[in-house]
Structure formats: structure tokens, C-alpha cells
Amino acid sequence: MIKSLPVLLGTLLLLCGCASQAPHSAAPASTATAAAPAATVSADDNLNAVAWTQTALEHDLIYQETFRSAQSQLLMALKDKNWDALPSEDRVTPYKNLKPAVILDIDETVLDNSPYQARLIRKGGEFNEADWAAWCKEERARAMPGAVAFTQFAAKHGIAVIYISNRAQDLDAATLSNLRKVGLPVSSPDAFLGLGTLLPGCDQVGTEKNCRRQLVGQHYRVLMQFGDQLGDFVTVFANTATGRAQAMAPYKDWIGTRWFVLPNPTYGSWEPALFNNEWSMPRDQRHQQKIQALRIE
Structure with a gap:
């Protein structure tokens, strides 16, 4: 009798436990399995792009790889007197006997403006000229990985370093100062051709850089071009998928030799x-x- 008591007590406890759980197990299935409402998160189209730009090692490695590859080919291009990196429509001046140069875009090519994009994300805003100008005037943009080494190498070998940017004309002084602060060579103010630069007789379409490329071509044989947008290399008349592909089609063989395209997902x-x-x-x-x-x- 004493030996069976623990068994009896265990059975009673088990039955009590089942009774106490019955209301929950008997609840409708829809109630029992309902999940808590998911938190609403406002999507930001640029969040991952800026996070990748600022934190992914892959981003820096791509820039270093691109500039190192260009540097390894630069002296060969310099020796080849038939080598020129201007598209045919911009090469309106014969390049024979002209001094050599390389053309580089500024924003997201040699200077990193991702902090400005990060500020927009945190505020929930979008690009506007006033905030952009204020950021540029801070002169705090860092050099992109590999940009300083490449441009200094070019300058050391007598190759002019020319910057073409769509920054507004009133940002010229701040831009030149920022370039110099991070070690990018600037031979003179003429090495920077901003949005206000005009070429008599050349019709500029919007912010396209064709006239400024032609201006550089009047004085230099261009060995290489660098940018993060198709418009940094060639005029894109129709900004559609088809129009962009057509603008680039004649020059695909130049990618990685005369033209070096850098990533900008922002x-x-x-x-x-x-x-x-x-x-x-x-x-x-x-x-x-x-x-x-x-x-x-």
C-alpha cells in the first residue's frame, strides 16, 4: 500500500495539470497560432547602399583594384602615341603632340560623400542643393581608396590630373581645398572644371560633360578617364535603358584600359x-x- 502511494499521488498531479491546461488547448486554432503584429518599418531605398559603401570591405577593395590596375597600365598608355581616351564625338582637336592627361570625376570617384547620404537617411530626407552645398563647404570628404596613390603617380610622371565635376561654380574654392587636404594633386585652379565651365561654340546638354571634355582635349591627349556615371565618359542623350546601352556600346572594349568605372549604388x-x-x-x-x-x- 505504501509502495503504491507515490504512483497514486503522481497520477493525481498529472490529472490536475491536464485540467489546468484544458482552457488553452481548447481555444480556437486561429487564436492559439496568431502571431504578434509585425513592427512597421519605413523602407529607405538608400539604406543598404550607403551602409555597403561605408562599411563593406569589398567597396574599398574594388576601388583599390581599379586604381592599381589603371596605374599598372598608365606608362604603357603614355608611350603609345596613338592612345587616346576621349570618345570620338569629343575628340574635335587632333591629339598628336599634345601633353598627356587623365580625367577624373570627383564625387564618388575620388571623394567619398557617403556621410552626406547617411545624414539624409537619418533625417528621412532627400537630396537638396542647400544641404549638399553645406556639406561640400565643410571640406570633410575623404579620398576614395587608391585615388591618391594613382593621381600622385600620374603627376610624378608628367601627366596632368584634370577633374571634371558637376559641382556648382560657387563650390569651386571648397572643392579645390578638399582635394588638396586629402592629398589629391591640384596643379592649378584650371585643373578643376566645374559646372560653370563653358566652351564657346559647344552646346552643353543639361549637366553633360561633353563640352568640358572637348576643352580638355584642346590641350591634352587623354590617357584615361575615371567615373561612377556613364556621363563621366560619354554623352547620354536618352537616359533610358536603351539609350544608356547605345551610348556605351561603341566603347565597351575601352572598359578597364582607357575607361575605369567605379561603383555607386547610392x-x-x-x-x-x-x-x-x-x-x-x-x-x-x-x-x-x-x-x-x-x-x-
């Missing part, structure tokens, strides 16, 4: 091409247009 002409270049479209509609542009197979 902004650029590639983005408005996804929503018909209609910046007046509300932000959420632009977001949906970009989603629709994604390939799923």
Missing part, C-alpha cells in the same frame, strides 16, 4: 532611368516604379 542617372526621369513623381510612386523594374527570373 545615386546616379541609373536611378531616374527606372521611373522615366520623373523626379516630380511622389517618392512612394518612384519606389514602386523601381520595384517594378526588378527582374525576378
